[in-house]
Amino acid sequence: MKLSDFKALTFDVYGTLIDWEGGMITGLKPLTDRVSHSLTRDDILEAHAFYESTSQRYSPAKKYYELLPVVYRRLAEEWGVEVTWEECEAYGMSARHWHAFDDTIEALTYLKKHFKLVVLTNTDNLTFSGANTRLGVHFDGVYTAEDVGSYKPADRNFDYMLExxxxxxxxxxxxLHTAESMFHDHAPANKFGLANCWIYRRHDKEGFGATMNPGEMPTYNFRFNSMMDMAKAHQAELAG
Known part of the structure; x- marks a missing residue:
């Protein structure tokens, strides 16, 4: 199997193209600065993963910028910090401003010359529009959780994309489904029989960070530590 065998790359966005863990840590700082006990970076990310995935299961039709304030409030409750709903809402609106990884734009610009590029994101249309301005390419399909009415790893999202x-x-x-999250993307890719490429952004860290532990590890067809590594591998294929 080669990268050049495929016509379309379908992407997760947050965690794969956009540095969502960095965005979370920055966006949560007004809250974490007020926590009385010590929290590691992964303590924060793993707690966020739990409350985000739980909220997505219980409120699948809620837009991502409406769901993040609930996550913020649940974190505040767990950590014993009093917050206002306005503070929670400010966190929800911050996601549209989270930055792309340093290699993302150059890699997408190259890959766009060879593939259709498609987004399957667990965000809403407004939040993704902010990310899209940072990604520098026109996507051939944009499918958001808001469009589908559910969040990955739900089958419904992949059914919608394939249709x-x-x-x-x-x-x-x-x-070729291309993503960082084993939980949100690679487990359902295995279930649907999709070829998949793991962009292992956390290759130098332990654990799963801002995504839930998938349990049994999914399989994958390709693995790269960055989008630029993927682009270079494709260049090497074409060079023979």
């Missing part, structure tokens, strides 16, 4: 891409003449075998 929409089929209308463009892109079949399942044409797709």
């Amino acid at each position: 929409m891409l089929a209308r463009q003449g892109i079949e399942k075998g044409d797709i």
Whole structure:
């Protein structure tokens, strides 16, 4: 199997293209600065992962910028900090301003010359529009959790993506699903029989950070530590 075998790359955005862990840590600082006990970076991210995934299961139709304030409030309750709803809402609106990884734009610009680029994101349209301005390319499909009414890893999100891409003449075998999260993306990719590429942004860290532990580790067809590593591997293929 080669990267050049595929016609379309379908992307998770937050965690793969956008540095969501960095965005979370910065956005939560007004809260974490007031916590009386010591918290490591991974303590913060793992707690966020729990409350985010739980909120997504219980409120699948809620927009991401509406869901993040609930996560902020649950974290404040767990850590014993009093917050206002306005503070919670400010965190929800911060996600549209989170930055791309340093390698993302150059890699996407290269990959756009060779593949259709498609987004399957657990955010809403307003939040993604902020990210899109930072990513520097036009995507051939943008499918948000708001569009679908549920959050990955729900089957519904992948059913929707595959149905929409089929209308463009892109079949399942044409797709390489490209993502960081084992929980949100690679486990369902395995279930749907999608070829998959792990962008292992946390290759130098322990644990799963801002994503839930997937349990049994999913399999993957390719693994790179960054988007630029993926682009370079494709260049090497074409060079023979």
